[in-house]
Amino acid sequence: MTKEEARSIIIEKKQELGKRLIILGHHYQSDEVIAYADYVGDSLELARKASQVEEAGHIVFCGVFFMAESAAILAPEKSVYIPDFSAGCPLADMAEPGDVQKAWEIITEEGPGVVPVTYVNSSARIKAFCGRHGGIVCTSGNARRIFEWAFDRADRIFFMPDMNLGRNTARQMGIPGEQIVLWDPEKEHGGLGSDELARARVVLWKGWCPVHWPKFTPEDVRTLKEKQPGLEVIVHPESDPQTVEASGRSGSTARILEVVKATPPGGKLAIGTEANMVKRAARENPSIQIVPLREVYCDDMARITVEKLARVLLHLGDDTFRVTVEPDVARDALSALERMLRV
Numbered sequence: 001m002t003k004e005e006a007r008s009i010i011i012e013k014k015q016e017l018g019k020r021l022i023i024l025g026h027h028y029q030s031d032e033v034i035a036y037a038d039y040v041g042d043s044l045e046l047a048r049k050a051s052q053v054e055e056a057g058h059i060v061f062c063g064v065f066f067m068a069e070s071a072a073i074l075a076p077e078k079s080v081y082i083p084d085f086s087a088g089c090p091l092a093d094m095a096e097p098g099d100v101q102k103a104w105e106i107i108t109e110e111g112p113g114v115v116p117v118t119y120v121n122s123s124a125r126i127k128a129f130c131g132r133h134g135g136i137v138c139t140s141g142n143a144r145r146i147f148e149w150a151f152d153r154a155d156r157i158f159f160m161p162d163m164n165l166g167r168n169t170a171r172q173m174g175i176p177g178e179q180i181v182l183w184d185p186e187k188e189h190g191g192l193g194s195d196e197l198a199r200a201r202v203v204l205w206k207g208w209c210p211v212h213w214p215k216f217t218p219e220d221v222r223t224l225k226e227k228q229p230g231l232e233v234i235v236h237p238e239s240d241p242q243t244v245e246a247s248g249r250s251g252s253t254a255r256i257l258e259v260v261k262a263t264p265p266g267g268k269l270a271i272g273t274e275a276n277m278v279k280r281a282a283r284e285n286p287s288i289q290i291v292p293l294r295e296v297y298c299d300d301m302a303r304i305t306v307e308k309l310a311r312v313l314l315h316l317g318d319d320t321f322r323v324t325v326e327p328d329v330a331r332d333a334l335s336a337l338e339r340m341l342r343v
C-alpha cells in the first residue's frame with residue numbers, strides 16, 4: 001500500500017464511520033499520524049477519553065501497547081485496536097510479573113506496611129498486581145500526590161518500573177537518599193542487604209525509559225545554557241535526578257505543554273523529551289524558540305505509520321488488531337487505575 005492509498009482509506013473510513021470511530025494519537029507520534037487523530041494527549045488522558053466518548057464503538061490507539069491495554073481496561077464495552085502489536089515499550093517490559101512477585105515476597109518479609117505503586121507505563125499484569133495488593137497506578141503528572149496517598153496508608157512504597165521517576169518523586173518529597181533503594185531483578189535478593197531493605201521507605205524497580213535515560217545528561221543542559229544565555233530548560237521526569245537538577249524544572253508531557261504556553265514571545269526553551277512532541281510544539285508556537293535538548297525518538301512509537309493505520313481501519317470489527325485483556329487481569333488492573341482516578 002502506498003502512502004497515498006493509505007491516506008485515501010483513512011479519509012474514507014473516517015467519513016463512513018463518523019462518530020462511531022475515534023483515533024487517538026499520543027504526543028510522541030509522528031506528524032503524519034497525528035494529522036488523522038481525533039484527540040492528541042498523553043497515555044492516561046487518551047485512555048480516559050476512550051471511555052468518555054459514548055458514540056464511538058471503535059477506538060484506534062496510535063501509541064504503544066500498554067496504552068491501548070489501559071484504554072481497553074477503562075472502556076471494556078468498546079473495541080480498542082492498535083495498528084501494530086509490536087509497538088511495545090522497553091520500560092514496561094522491564095518489570096516482568098514473575099520477577100515482581102518474587103521481589104514482593106522478599107520485600108514484605110522484611111516488614112509489612114508496603115504499598116505497591118506502578119507507573120502507568122507498565123503492563124496490565126503489573127497494574128493488576130498492584131490492584132490485588134491494595135496498590136495504585138500513577139502518572140508522571142500525579143506521582144507526588146500518589147506517593148502521598150500511599151504514605152498515608154503504609155510506611156513504605158514499592159515503585160515500578162521507572163527508577164528515575166520514582167527517585168525524582170521521592171527526592172521532591174524530601175526523602176533522604178539512604179532511604180531510597182534500588183531493586184535489581186537480575187541480582188540475588190535484588191542486590192540489597194536486609195538492613196538496606198529494612199530502612200528503605202522507597203524501593204525502586206531497576207527500570208528506565210531508553211528515550212529519556214541515559215540519553216539526556218546534565219552536560220547537555222549545561223552546554224545548551226552556556227551557548228544560549230536566557231534559555232530555560234524543562235525535562236521529563238523519566239530523566240535522571242542529576243539532569244532534572246541541572247535543568248531546574250521537570251514535568252509530564254502535559255506540564256511541558258503548559259510551560260510552553262506560559263513562555264512569553266521571544267522566550268527560549270529547551271525541552272528534554274521525545275523529539276516529535278518537541279518539534280510539533282516548536283512549529284505550533286513560532287513566537288518562542290523551542291529546541292530539543294537532544295533529538296531523540298522513540299522507536300516503538302515510530303512503528304505506527306499511516307499505512308498501518310489504514311490497514312487497521314480495514315480490519316475494524318474483526319479481531320486481527322483488537323487489544324483484549326484477560327477478565328481477571330482487567331478487573332484487578334481497573335481497581336488500581338480507579339484508585340488513582342479517585343485521588
Ligand code: SF4
Pocket residue numbers: 028064088089090091092121209210211212274298299300301
Ligand atoms: S518514550 Fe519511553 S516510556 Fe514512552 S513508549 Fe517509548 S520507551 Fe516506552
